[in-house]
Amino acid sequence: MELLLYFAMGLPSGVAGGYAAKVMFKIFLVAVGFVVLVDLALWYLGIISFHPEVLNEMVAGFVSGAKSDGKTITVPKVSAGFAAFLAGFAMGAYIAYKKIK
Secondary structure, eight states, X not given: OHHHHXXXXXXXXXXXXXXXXXXXXXXXXXXXXXXXXXXXXXXXXXXXXXXXXXXXXXXXXHHHHTOOOSOOOOOOOOOXXXXXXXXXXXXXXXHHHHTOO
């Protein structure tokens, strides 16, 4: 019965979190599109310039910084109540993503 309660608490939390994430992702995509359009217009007007070699150096720096050092990853123990909450949260997030417009 207690696990059902955790699941029931996770379901509306997942719906709220999933809906909020969906809306924020759309807002983020609109903002990125606006920035790209402004950058393209400024590049077309000759106000800014693009240097591919600098972009290659930046990407190489990110990739080299993301390498692991060979340490093992330990997984923490998860209680049954937390697993039930996560199942409810995942189902609620799925409902919010697929069903709510």
